[in-house]
Amino acid sequence: xxxxxxxxxxxxxxxxxxxxxxxxxxxxxxxxxxxxxxxxxxxxxxxxxxxxxxxxxxxxxxxxxxxxxxxxxxxxxxxxxxxxxxxxxxxxxxxxxxxxxxxxxxxxxxxxxxxxxxxxxxxxxxxxxxxxxxxxxxxxxxxxxxxxxxxxxxxxxxxxxxxxxxxxxxxxxxxxxxxxxxxxxxxxxxxxxxxxxxxxxxxxxxxxxxxxxxxxxxxxxxxxxxxxxxxxxxxxxxxxxxxxxxxxxxxxxxxxxxxxxxxxxxxxxxxxxxxxxxxxxxxxxxxxxxxxxxxxxxxxxxxxxxxxxxxxxxxxxxxxxxxxxxxxxxxxxxxxxxxxxxxxxxxxxxxxxxxxxxxxxxxxxxxxxxxxxxxxxxxxxxxxxxxxxxxxxxxxxxxxxx
Numbered sequence: 040x041x042x043x044x045x046x047x048x049x050x051x052x053x054x055x056x057x058x059x060x061x062x063x064x065x066x067x068x069x070x071x072x073x074x075x076x077x078x079x080x081x082x083x084x085x086x087x088x089x090x091x092x093x094x095x096x097x098x099x100x101x102x103x104x105x106x107x108x109x110x111x112x113x114x115x116x117x118x119x120x121x122x123x124x125x126x127x128x129x130x131x132x133x134x135x136x137x138x139x140x141x142x143x144x145x146x147x148x149x150x151x152x153x154x155x156x157x158x159x160x161x162x163x164x165x166x167x168x169x170x171x172x173x174x175x176x177x178x179x180x181x182x183x184x185x186x187x188x189x190x191x192x193x194x195x196x197x198x199x200x201x202x203x204x205x206x207x208x209x210x211x212x213x214x215x216x217x218x219x220x221x222x223x224x225x226x227x228x229x230x231x232x233x234x235x236x237x238x239x240x241x242x243x244x245x246x247x248x249x250x251x252x253x254x255x256x257x258x259x260x261x262x263x264x265x266x267x268x269x270x271x272x273x274x275x276x277x278x279x280x281x282x283x284x285x286x287x288x289x290x291x292x293x294x295x296x297x298x299x300x301x302x303x304x305x306x307x308x309x310x311x312x313x314x315x316x317x318x319x320x321x322x323x324x325x326x327x328x329x330x331x332x333x334x335x336x337x338x339x340x341x342x343x344x345x346x347x348x349x350x351x352x353x354x355x356x357x358x359x360x361x362x363x364x365x366x367x368x369x370x371x372x373x374x375x376x377x378x379x380x381x382x383x384x385x386x387x388x389x390x391x392x393x394x395x396x397x398x399x400x401x402x403x404x405x406x407x408x409x410x411x412x413x414x415x416x417x418x419x420x421x422x423x424x425x426x427x428x429x430x431x432x433x434x435x436x437x438x439x440x441x
Contacts, residue, residue, distance in 0.1 A: 046171070049170050050167055050170055051163065051166050051167060051170075051396070052396070053163055053164070053167075053396070054392045054393050054394070054395070054396020054397060054409075055076055055077050055078075055163065055392045055396075055409075056076075057396075058076070058375055058376060058379060058390065061376060061379035062379055064379070064380075065379050065380070065383075065388060069386065070383045070386060070387065070388055071386060071387040071388070072379070072387075072388055072390050073388070073389045073390065073414065073418060073421065073422035073425065074390050074413075074414070075389055075391050075392075075410045075411055075412075075413075075414070075422060076390045076391050076409075076411065077392070077411060077413075078275065078359075078360065078361065078411045078413060079280055079411075080275060080278040080360070080413050081278075081413055081414060081415065082278050082330050082333060083278060084277055084278045084279055084315075084319070085277050085318075085319045085322035085326050086322075087318050087321045087322055088277060088279065088315045088316070088319035088322070089315075090318070091314055091315050091318030092311070092315050095314065100310055100311070101310065102306055102307040102310070103133075103307045103308060103309075103310045103313060104307070105299060105303045105305075105307060105308075106131075106133060106299060106302060107132065107133020107134075107286075107308050107313060108133070108313050108317070109128060110317065111133065111313050111316065111317040112128040112129075112133065113128045114320050115128070115131055115286065115320070116128055116131070117320075118320055119288075122245060122254065122256060123256075123259065124256055124258045124259070124269075125258075126288055126290070129295075130288055130289060130290055130295070131286055131287075131288050132286065132287045132288075132295060132298055132299065133284065133285070133308045134284075134285040134286060134287055134302070135283045135284070135285070135308050135309060136272055136283040136284065136285045137241065137243050137270050137271060137272030137274065137285035138164060138168070138285070139305075139308075140270045140271070140272075140285045140286060140287040141164070141165065141168050141239070141241065141270055142171060142172070143298045143301045143302065144239055144268045144270065144294075144298070145168050145169060145171070145172035145174060145239075146171070146172050146301055147294055147300075148204065148205060148239075148294060148297075149169075149172050149173075149174040149204050149205065150173070150174075150204075151172075151173030151174070152173065152174070152175070153173075153174045153175070153202055153204035153205075154174065154176070154177050154198075154200070154202045154203045154204060155169060155174055155175070155176050155177065155204065155205045155206070155207050156179060156195060156198050156199070156203065156205070156206045156207070157176050157177070157178055157206070157207045157208075158178070158179050158180075158181050158187075158189060158208065159178035159179065159180060159181065159397065159398050159399060159400065159403065160181070160187075160214050160363060160394060160397035160398050160403075160404055160407075160409075161176075161207075161209065161214075161397060161398075162209055162213045162214065162397070163396050163397050165207060166399065174204070175202075177198045177203075178398070178399050178400060179194055179195060179198060181217075183363060183407065186217065186354040186355075187215040187217040187363070188217065188223070189219065189223045189226065192226050192229070192230065195226075195230055196230070199234055203234065203236065204236060204237060205237035205238065206231060206236055206237075206238050206239070207238075207240075207241070208227065208238070208239075208240050208241070209241040209242075209244075210224075210240060210242055210244075210255075210358075211244040211245070211248060211356075211357065211358025211359040212358070212359060213244065213359055213361055214361050214363050214392075214394065214397050214409040215354075215361065215362070215363050216354075216357060216358055216359045216361050216362050216363075217356070217357060218248055218250065218252055218254075218357035218358040219255060220252070220255075221253065221255050224255040224257070224259075224260060225260070227257075227260075228261075228262065228263055231263045231266050232262055232263050235266070236266065237266055237267075237268060238257050238260075238263060238266050238268070239268050239270065240256070240257035240258075240267060240268070240269050241270040242256055242257070242269060242270065242271060243270065243272040243274065243275050243276070243285075244275055244358055244359035244360070246275075246276055246327060246330070246331065247331065247334055247358050247359055247360060248357065248358040249334075249335055249338060249356075249358060250357045250358075256269070257269060264290045264291075265290060265291045266291070267289060267290070267291075268287060268289045268291070268294060269286075269287070269288040269289065270285070270286075270287060270288075271285060271286040271287075272284070272285035272286070273285070273316045273319065275360075277316070277322065278330075279312075279315065279319065282309060282311070282312030282316060283308075283309050283312055284309060284312040284313055284315075284316040334360050334412070336416055337360070337413075337414075337415075337416055337419055338355075338356065338412055340412075340416050340420060340423075341362065341410065341412045341419050341423070342355055342356070342362060344419070344420065345410075345423065348423070348426065348427045348430065349367070349430075350366070350367030350430065350436075350437075350438075351364055351366055351367065351430070352364065352365045353365070353410075360411055360413055361409055361410065361412070362409070362410055362412070363394050363397075363407050363408070364408055364410055365406055366406055366407070366408060366430065367436055367437045367438065368406055368430070368433060368435055368436060368437060369406070369435035369436075369437055370405055370406070371391075371393045371394060371395060371404070371406055371407055371408050372393035372395060372396075373435060374393075374408075374429075374433055374435065375391050375392075375393050377429075377433060377435075378390070378391075378429050382429050382432060382433075384424070384428040384429065387421070387425050388425060388429070389422050389425050389429065391408040391409065391410055392408060392409040392410075392411075393407075393408060393409075394407035394408050394409050395407070397409060
């Protein structure tokens with residue numbers, strides 16, 4: 040039998056999904072599983088989007104243009120203006136989810152052997168997309184003790200060499216919920232300008248900022264307009280993960296030209312998804328406010344509850360709907376597996392994402408988990424009870440000596 044490719048062997052398993060078979064098995068045993076592992080919102084999709092889906096009356100479900108429908112891209116420009124992001128329809132390329140936007144950005148801007156600097160912990164799929172492009176990720180460490188804030192510029196410059204091609208950020212951040220400050224964004228801008236790098240900026244959580252701090256988009260940074268590639272998606276904004284519609288946005292015409300070649304090769308972004316996404320732009324302000332207020336409540340419930348469990352620590356996330364928490368365990372992946380395979384409390388257990396999968400540094404995050412607060416408050420409260428009981432019963436619990 041022929042060998043599997045090196046690329047296939049190097050491709051990492053998803054820390055978010057790799058324990059899914061264990062969760063399925065637990066459910067088959069009759070155990071209720073609280074899913075804290077994945078950013079799948081449970082809040083309703085905008086009614087205007089659902090209505091558009093129900094009212095589709097077409098005789099043919101054809102390919103859409105490779106760059107996405109003109110009407111949708113034009114309508115998006117109005118959405119971005121609300122955030123002081125001034126783009127034209129031609130600057131926007133519609134993709135099959137934000138994931139494809141990242142992949143096509145990497146494939147268009149990076150050569151095999153090029154390096155991308157990414158603060159860690161980072162969204163695990165960035166590594167998979169870098170491997171697909173033949174690129175290498177160089178990580179710059181942030182720590183839970185410092186709330187995952189960026190280190191000084193000198194730490195970035197230590198990593199920059201002749202192979203460095205780009206910096207990638209996620210803002211607000213998945214998995215940490217960190218929101219980059221104006222100072223940090225200016226620091227990144229100066230590095231991009233000084234070394235002529237690309238800046239890939241994943242900003243799919245811009246609606247969810249809880250601290251009153253300003254949202255600084257990469258598109259707000261003056262002097263690097265041609266270097267910025269913005270990644271976006273409707274998945275989290277409208278609870279539309281399943282329609283697989285995202286966007287790649289850049290003022291750089293040469294990058295867009297290269298990206299379009301990959302778009303043409305995959306033919307078309309989702310037709311029906313675009314119809315739903317375009318209609319969802321008409322969601323009333325009340326929809327956004329209700330969703331935002333719900334996440335504010337869930338955030339408070341989760342973070343307060345976590346920090347009341349002995350040995351557990353979570354910083355307060357400033358955005359998105361995730362936190363990375365430190366647990367008193369020997370190995371968070373072992374603990375997460377144990378919760379699904381061997382533990383239940385009154386017929387219930389919890390599923391979390393081991394945070395080590397969001398790091399590339401060996402041993403980093405070994406006692407941390409990413410938790411998504413995408414369940415209703417009552418379920419979060421119950422999940423916290425179950426987590427506390429699991430930590431009390433876990434054989435690999437580590438006692439803090441302080």
